[in-house]
Amino acid sequence: MESEFETLVIGGGLVGASVAMGIASKGRSVAVLDGGDSDFRASRGNFGLTWVQGKGAENPAYARLNIFGAGLWPSFSEELEGATGVPIGYRKPGGLEFCLTEQEWIDRSEEMRLVSHHTDGEFTYEMLDHDEVKKRVPLISDSVLGASYSPHDGHLNPLYLLRALQQNMISLGCRYLPNQKVASVIRDQDGFKLHTKDRQFFADRIVLCCGLDNSRLAQQLGMHIPVEPVRGQLLVTERVAPFLSMPSLQVRQTCEGTLQIGDSHEHTDLDDGTSLSMITKIASRAVKIFPHLENVHLNRAWGALRIMTPDGLPVYHQSEQYPGAFAVSCHSGVTLSVVHAGMVADWICGSEPHHLINAFSADRFNV
Amino acid sequence: MFKRIDSNQNINLNTHTVDIIFEGQTLPVPAGISVAAALLFVDAGFNRESAISGSPRSSYCMMGVCFECLVEIDGKLSQRGCQTEVLQGMSINRQVLTLKAGF
Numbered sequence: 231m232e233s234e235f236e237t238l239v240i241g242g243g244l245v246g247a248s249v250a251m252g253i254a255s256k257g258r259s260v261a262v263l264d265g266g267d268s269d270f271r272a273s274r275g276n277f278g279l280t281w282v283q284g285k286g287a288e289n290p291a292y293a294r295l296n297i298f299g300a301g302l303w304p305s306f307s308e309e310l311e312g313a314t315g316v317p318i319g320y321r322k323p324g325g326l327e328f329c330l331t332e333q334e335w336i337d338r339s340e341e342m343r344l345v346s347h348h349t350d351g352e353f354t355y356e357m358l359d360h361d362e363v364k365k366r367v368p369l370i371s372d373s374v375l376g377a378s379y380s381p382h383d384g385h386l387n388p389l390y391l392l393r394a395l396q397q398n399m400i401s402l403g404c405r406y407l408p409n410q411k412v413a414s415v416i417r418d419q420d421g422f423k424l425h426t427k428d429r430q431f432f433a434d435r436i437v438l439c440c441g442l443d444n445s446r447l448a449q450q451l452g453m454h455i456p457v458e459p460v461r462g463q464l465l466v467t468e469r470v471a472p473f474l475s476m477p478s479l480q481v482r483q484t485c486e487g488t489l490q491i492g493d494s495h496e497h498t499d500l501d502d503g504t505s506l507s508m509i510t511k512i513a514s515r516a517v518k519i520f521p522h523l524e525n526v527h528l529n530r531a532w533g534a535l536r537i538m539t540p541d542g543l544p545v546y547h548q549s550e551q552y553p554g555a556f557a558v559s560c561h562s563g564v565t566l567s568v569v570h571a572g573m574v575a576d577w578i579c580g581s582e583p584h585h586l587i588n589a590f591s592a593d594r595f596n597v
Numbered sequence: 598m599f600k601r602i603d604s605n606q607n608i609n610l611n612t613h614t615v616d617i618i619f620e621g622q623t624l625p626v627p628a629g630i631s632v633a634a635a636l637l638f639v640d641a642g643f644n645r646e647s648a649i650s651g652s653p654r655s656s657y658c659m660m661g662v663c664f665e666c667l668v669e670i671d672g673k674l675s676q677r678g679c680q681t682e683v684l685q686g687m688s689i690n691r692q693v694l695t696l697k698a699g700f
């Protein structure tokens with residue numbers, strides 16, 4: 231069995247699959263070593279937003295990276311669907327973030343202004359008062375004071391996105407090896423040597439994309455990539471007639487009619503379960519925004535762990551000690567998939583890093 | 598399609614029945630059967646319209662997994678008819694594009 235590749239991508243979630251697809255599309259030799267179903271896998275438990283508004287209010291480089299990615303999404307999704315026939319369901323109607331208090335409105339306005347400023351006005355938005363929101367989404371309650379709106383936001387089916395990325399990377403020539411969780415990695419004069427439970431692999435380049443396991447493997451190569459789990463709980467309802475034409479951070483309606491409700495942030499270490507108290511809180515906020523949801527049934531709820539860096543920004547890092555060892559970590563792997571398949575893959579294949587990703591080396595954590 | 602193994606005539610409607618009220622109409626049905634079976638028994642046709650396309654739907658799996666049998670029972674929406682036993686006086690309505698009512 232083949233065990234030598236030019237590039238080995240460790241982890242086949244949204245990040246690894248995007249990067250590997252990008253590398254394979256250049257005709258380069260690449261394989262993905264993925265873990266198993268019992269791993270923590272944010273890519274299988276997320277909310278499915280391609281979300282831009284508010285991102286990078288405190289970091290101009292992140293604001294610019296996101297607005298750049300948002301512009302590429304429509305053609306990226308079209309190409310992906312065309313190549314695979316997998317209906318990822320990408321839509322870009324713009325997004326709303328509801329404000330229920332004066333303070334939320336003030337904070338949101340400031341965030342939006344900053345993002346627009348950082349992107350020289352490329353990020354456009356509107357602050358909508360209650361009546362303006364009601365024109366777009368008639369079923370909001372009187373407790374919605376207003377909302378921020380940006381035309382750059384969208385949403386999709388994240389499970390289909392993952393499937394499309396994996397399918398496409400394989401048809402572009404990438405080998406996919408599941409249940410090959412990497413236990414250790416070393417670098418010797420011949421290159422990188424990786425051990426899984428029962429096999430050894432060799433590569434000239436490796437890209438760590440294994441979610442919450444990135445810190446551990448990075449450390450074996452002397453890199454400091456701090457990531458920690460932040461749990462989000464999500465609820466899914468039965469199908470209801472379409473009433474919500476745009477996604478928001480708290481509620482979105484899928485093409486199938488179900489509602490996905492969420493946006494909680496909890497530090498629960500590696501517990502990815504659910505709690506009745508949080509489910510109640512999430513459901514109550516949704517009902518506060520849309521009172522008619524009171525009688526809609528929940529079908530499922532789950533928890534999943536975000537992969538969070540200390541400053542909430544992504545990591546695009548190449549080891550100085552061992553050039554050819556890369557690490558990619560982020561908590562918005564749906565939104566940034568387009569960037570990972572594009573400029574991040576280019577950089578891993580040897581191009582100079584695009585200025586939009588240059589700001590995200592992990593050196594910022596070594597202070 | 599579902600068919601009763603015994604014909605309707607074999608059921609003694611005098612001794613083993615309850616009255617359900619389906620779409621306002623009082624109908625005797627065999628006691629002890631499920632709402633979904635009762636709606637098939639009275640030839641109710643469809644029991645709901647799908648939330649997105651509005652297409653008429655009827656029970657399918659009869660064992661609680663497909664959610665095709667959703668009906669309104671005693672004012673409560675989205676009840677699975679195949680998992681609910683008929684009771685005397687139970688009011689059952691078709692479930693039609695529920696949330697459209699909110700517009």
Ligand SMILES: Cc1cc2nc3c(=O)[nH]c(=O)nc-3n(C[C@H](O)[C@H](O)[C@H](O)COP(=O)(O)OP(=O)(O)OC[C@H]3O[C@@H](n4cnc5c(N)ncnc54)[C@H](O)[C@@H]3O)c2cc1C
Binds near residue numbers: 270275278439
């Ligand atoms: C509740 C929630 C909601 C979210 N909502 C959104 C959203 O709306 N929009 C958005 O853009 N992002 C969202 N995210 C974030 C997004 O899901 C993640 O950024 C993304 O899934 C990260 O992908 P990943 O490939 O890095 O990690 P993972 O999905 O965790 O994948 C890591 C992979 O590596 C494998 N692996 C682990 N260890 C090893 C090893 N040692 N060797 C080999 N393989 C290994 C695992 O099996 C897994 O397949 C959300 C996340 C959560 C938790």
Ligand code: FES
Binds near residue numbers: 667
């Ligand atoms: S008929 Fe399938 S759930 Fe009731």
